Amino acid sequence: MNLSKEYVDIYNEYLKFINEVEKDIKAINKIERNVLKRNHIATEEEIKAIEEEKIIEEEKNILKKSGNKIYNFSNGDVYIGKMEDCKMNGKGSYEFRISDEVSIKYTGNFKDNMKDGYGTCVFANGNIYTGNFQKDMMNGIGKIIYKNEDEYIGNWQDNQKYGMGIYKWKEGCIYVGEFKNSKMEGYGVCYDKDGKLIYDGEWKNNLIHGQGTYIWEEGKKYEGEFMHGKKHGQGIFYLNNELVYEGTWKFDKPSIFNRSLEEIFSLKF
Template sequence: MSLSNEYFDIYNQYVKFINNIKREVKFIQKLKTKKKEVATEEEVKAIEEENTIESDIKQRRPASKVYNFSNGDVYIGTVIDGKMSGKGIYTFLEGIEYSGEFKDNMKDGNGECIFTNGNMYIGEFKEDLMSGIGKMVYSNGNEYIGEWCSGKRHGVGVYTWSDGCIYFGEFKYNKMEGIGECYDHEKELIYKGEWKNNLAHGKGTYIWPNGKRYEGEFAHGKKHGVGIFYIDDELVYEGTWKFDKPSICNRTLDEIFSYIK
């Protein structure tokens, strides 16, 4: 079974967008290789204290400089009115590095951030947080590409595990929640429907690789409520389910059959 055309198209749009940002970041990272004037102590202090330095020289295009801060951080880029604004590279003493756009001393616009835990994010930022379209490559090999809000996976996105399994769908505050589809490592559909807190929850369809299929209600990852079970498209059972098993009068079929002598 092929991947959903709807989500596949969205995924391709995300990839194209991220590739454009990669080209921007690559250009910004060239600042490292070019010789730059080192900012004066007064200029550095102005940024640290968020003050504005008065100057008789008005530049249409501020020059990039190297700013060595008192806490050990280093910024290479442009400063406007005493604040990091424009394109630049900020390296934190602990090793985090951000290459991209700044506004008023904050990461704002397109950029790439490499974290000390090995994670790497490339995409949009807003007021220092990952917001907009972005891609996170996690140190464990997992990946997420899609919408972000205030530093969290939020909106429509695609999460790929290192073993090849994929989730296409909605996220809320880092959790799979809303409508989504899950595929195995062979890109075969496993589940399609509603999600809550990373689990199948609500109405959905679960598909086994051997022709079995369940359509109905789920609760916290279990087949629970009213549902229909098929084998090779032939109806086998229709009725209530409780914690993954068919249930009649609040008893599983196994329990009912055990009463039959």
């Protein structure tokens, strides 16, 4: 890859964090296997007390800080881990049953019944997120691998890609830049599958928008304004590294006096 050193360093920092998360997840998976092997199942009384939130003093003492157990809830959900103060706290796994065949599974850290800290979540659609959670939401640095094999690694805010991040398509093309509400928005660069720079500039709503430079191949490029993914506004076009046209563009075509070059050349004088 011909990615600039700056972007490679950013990627390596993100990857270093994800590796730490994965180490924590492996330790939790080991705990889960041991609990399942021992078949340490919570009693019906414990489950009922948790579900109904009617904890009598005796049950409160039992559930105040219990060891790792398997909690089979009446709705089909399964939690494996510790209960503290009658809530999921610490390391464990929770499987949300959507149907007999479909579920969502979270493995990681909990705080007061919420996903909080390092964790990984396998969604019902096959997407897998690994990274940081805060108050039940993906927050901080995280990596998601989509079912279609696209990948994103970078910053998250309230379950949305937000801030600096790197998106890699299955085919190998890469976007490095800013995101807002899970869309490419702000400044960003895009590389093809061979690591060659395609575009450097501004984005909005997943489209090239604003000032930027688009490169097709060596010696052929456009520098100027874009709107909704098209060359629009003031721009310069180069071919074989020589300036071919400088002026106004309208929806991907050069425009003179609000007419395309084709329209001008077709006029009969």
